[in-house]
Amino acid sequence: MNTEYQSPPSTKPEPDATGGTAAAESDALLKDLAEQKDLHLRLAADFENFKKRSRQESEARAAAQKESFIVELLPVIDNLERALAAGALRDPAQFHQGVEMTLKQMQQLLHRHGVESEEIVGKPFDPRRHEALSQGHDPAQPDQAVLEVVQRGYQRGARVVRPAKVVVNDLTLSKPARHGR
Amino acid sequence: MNTEYQSPPSTKPEPDATGGTAAAESDALLKDLAEQKDLHLRLAADFENFKKRSRQESEARAAAQKESFIVELLPVIDNLERALAAGALRDPAQFHQGVEMTLKQMQQLLHRHGVESEEIVGKPFDPRRHEALSQGHDPAQPDQAVLEVVQRGYQRGARVVRPAKVVVNDLTLSKPARHGR
Numbered sequence: 001m002n003t004e005y006q007s008p009p010s011t012k013p014e015p016d017a018t019g020g021t022a023a024a025e026s027d028a029l030l031k032d033l034a035e036q037k038d039l040h041l042r043l044a045a046d047f048e049n050f051k052k053r054s055r056q057e058s059e060a061r062a063a064a065q066k067e068s069f070i071v072e073l074l075p076v077i078d079n080l081e082r083a084l085a086a087g088a089l090r091d092p093a094q095f096h097q098g099v100e101m102t103l104k105q106m107q108q109l110l111h112r113h114g115v116e117s118e119e120i121v122g123k124p125f126d127p128r129r130h131e132a133l134s135q136g137h138d139p140a141q142p143d144q145a146v147l148e149v150v151q152r153g154y155q156r157g158a159r160v161v162r163p164a165k166v167v168v169n170d171l172t173l174s175k176p177a178r179h180g181r
Numbered sequence: 182m183n184t185e186y187q188s189p190p191s192t193k194p195e196p197d198a199t200g201g202t203a204a205a206e207s208d209a210l211l212k213d214l215a216e217q218k219d220l221h222l223r224l225a226a227d228f229e230n231f232k233k234r235s236r237q238e239s240e241a242r243a244a245a246q247k248e249s250f251i252v253e254l255l256p257v258i259d260n261l262e263r264a265l266a267a268g269a270l271r272d273p274a275q276f277h278q279g280v281e282m283t284l285k286q287m288q289q290l291l292h293r294h295g296v297e298s299e300e301i302v303g304k305p306f307d308p309r310r311h312e313a314l315s316q317g318h319d320p321a322q323p324d325q326a327v328l329e330v331v332q333r334g335y336q337r338g339a340r341v342v343r344p345a346k347v348v349v350n351d352l353t354l355s356k357p358a359r360h361g362r
Binding site: 078 | 238284
């Protein structure tokens, strides 16, 4: 640390110094103390400036990251617009295919940003990542298996961005219940 | 600032102090100096910790802002998926309408985040916000008017997120040229 205080070796008072030497000693110490105090004030000012600047920089950075995601989203929106504009002129199958491609691009965009969705039908219900909307009864599936995904869930690594809303198999139900809401 | 150094009033040396008093003075000053140095070291350590923490917080904040945008985008993706899933079963007009709604939601999402697109056909070409892909010739429009938008432009306030790619009217062209790329 380059601002750290270093006592000059000469300022240490001799045990039997005269009053004059001791007074000179005191003057030197007062000078050191003033310097040290000045250093401290400057560091405190630097610290305050840093706090202010880093707050602004943090805001700018967050805005830039969001904007760069939006810039990547724009071509997907363009494609959806183009598909819609051409939709009336083309055959429905081609339109359907165009929209399907848009959806795929959207999922690829999320993927590039680490956000993914899993296929969970038939897999065990996981309360940390799934939200049970209702119970179903399907003897062909294991108990507590996900029977249906009502709303897709998304994760970024271990973090749940949005839990999946699901229908869960409950083999203890006496009568088979209908899936769904 | 609560860490600012305050010299105790008693430490100012008297002009005709004895050696003993002066030595005591020096001891007091040395003690003050040590305290001041300690204060400074602690502030420097706080500063370092703050820098480290604020870098982490800034990253976390940027990630959270992007994620909250993505969370708002997910329902739009859901709707596109639903429209596609139902598309084959419904009549093409209804499917077209469903996709149109998805596009509208997407534009509303951008709007909520301050990102907007203008209708610029017929308006004067603005090189700060538009990129001229080619010239056209339309005597019914003013010179340098935007004749066609090949790719929509987006802005956030005064900031250009993406320039619009356009065909510009050029009445100095001797022969009418076809619009488009």
